[in-house]
Amino acid sequence: MSLDIGAVRFAYRRNPVLQGVDLRVAEGAFCALLGPNGSGKSTLTKIIARVLTPAGGSVSFGGRDLLTAPRREHARVVAYVPQSGTTPFEQTVREAVLLGRTPHIGLRPTRADREIVDAAIERLGLAELGDRPMSQLSGGQAQRVLIARALAQQPRVLLLDEPTSALDLRYQIETLQIVRSVTREEGVTALIAIHDLNHAAHFCDQAVLLDGGRIVADGPPARAFDADVLSRVYGLDVRVTHGENGVQVRPSALEAA
Numbered sequence: 001m002s003l004d005i006g007a008v009r010f011a012y013r014r015n016p017v018l019q020g021v022d023l024r025v026a027e028g029a030f031c032a033l034l035g036p037n038g039s040g041k042s043t044l045t046k047i048i049a050r051v052l053t054p055a056g057g058s059v060s061f062g063g064r065d066l067l068t069a070p071r072r073e074h075a076r077v078v079a080y081v082p083q084s085g086t087t088p089f090e091q092t093v094r095e096a097v098l099l100g101r102t103p104h105i106g107l108r109p110t111r112a113d114r115e116i117v118d119a120a121i122e123r124l125g126l127a128e129l130g131d132r133p134m135s136q137l138s139g140g141q142a143q144r145v146l147i148a149r150a151l152a153q154q155p156r157v158l159l160l161d162e163p164t165s166a167l168d169l170r171y172q173i174e175t176l177q178i179v180r181s182v183t184r185e186e187g188v189t190a191l192i193a194i195h196d197l198n199h200a201a202h203f204c205d206q207a208v209l210l211d212g213g214r215i216v217a218d219g220p221p222a223r224a225f226d227a228d229v230l231s232r233v234y235g236l237d238v239r240v241t242h243g244e245n246g247v248q249v250r251p252s253a254l255e256a257a
């Protein structure tokens with residue numbers, strides 16, 4: 001099985017943002033979506049999440065068309081963590097995470113639903129905050145609630161749009177470790193838009209580099225990271241080194257003289 005994106009095109013008004021994106025992510029793989037600001041990463045995740053409708057192309061998982069599936073069925077397969085989210089009314093952390101169970105719940109949540117919610121809260125280090133209103137959280141805590149909600153959804157495909165942007169170093173690493181373990185232990189397919197190339201190289205199986213709405217590199221990070229390509233795409237001279245700790249990218253300007 002795999003997540004398959006074929007010839008996806010999208011434009012905001014007349015401004016083309018995705019210009020024929022083809023991408024395959026194997027089931028259970030952790031894939032990083034990289035590229036400069038405005039290269040189309042969020043737009044692509046929003047299309048898979050069905051927040052946006054593409055002008056053309058296909059998105060499927062295991063052969064099942066995700067663009068035309070009934071919404072509830074789509075929500076059982078795909079969970080989406082947006083860059084930031086607001087809750088429409090006053091909710092506690094536990095209530096917000098319980099929303100992740102919506103595609104699975106019948107008339108009311110069962111004990112199993114509540115256990116899944118508690119496990120997700122625990123996993124994201126939010127146990128002490130379960131009864132706290134969302135409005136009283138820090139930016140990083142709120143971001144972790146969105147991730148807990150997505151895990152409680154028990155998806156087959158987990159989409160994360162810069163989920164670590166508001167997190168301190170410890171929670172950046174913990175979050176990436178959690179997503180990686182979800183891929184390894186539960187076979188979830190994860191696609192993460194992320195800016196940190198070295199975190200992507202360390203945690204992800206596949207690195208996809210977008211530039212101007214086109215994929216310009218795709219493969220295991222050690223192969224996908226090419227100094228010339230990265231330097232051109234980011235407009236900054238970088239060096240790529242391969243060592244014991246895997247592949248690493250560093251701006252040349254920061255190299256010792």
Ligand SMILES: Nc1ncnc2c1ncn2[C@@H]1O[C@H](COP(=O)(O)OP(=O)(O)OP(=O)(O)O)[C@@H](O)[C@H]1O
Pocket residue numbers: 012015017035036037038039040041042043044193
């Ligand atoms: N709502 C919108 N209306 C018009 N143009 C938009 C809108 N949202 C995004 N764009 C444009 O689409 C292009 C791609 O944006 P997108 O958010 O997908 O990029 P990104 O790679 O996620 O960027 P970033 O790293 O800054 O989050 C950009 O040129 C952006 O200005």
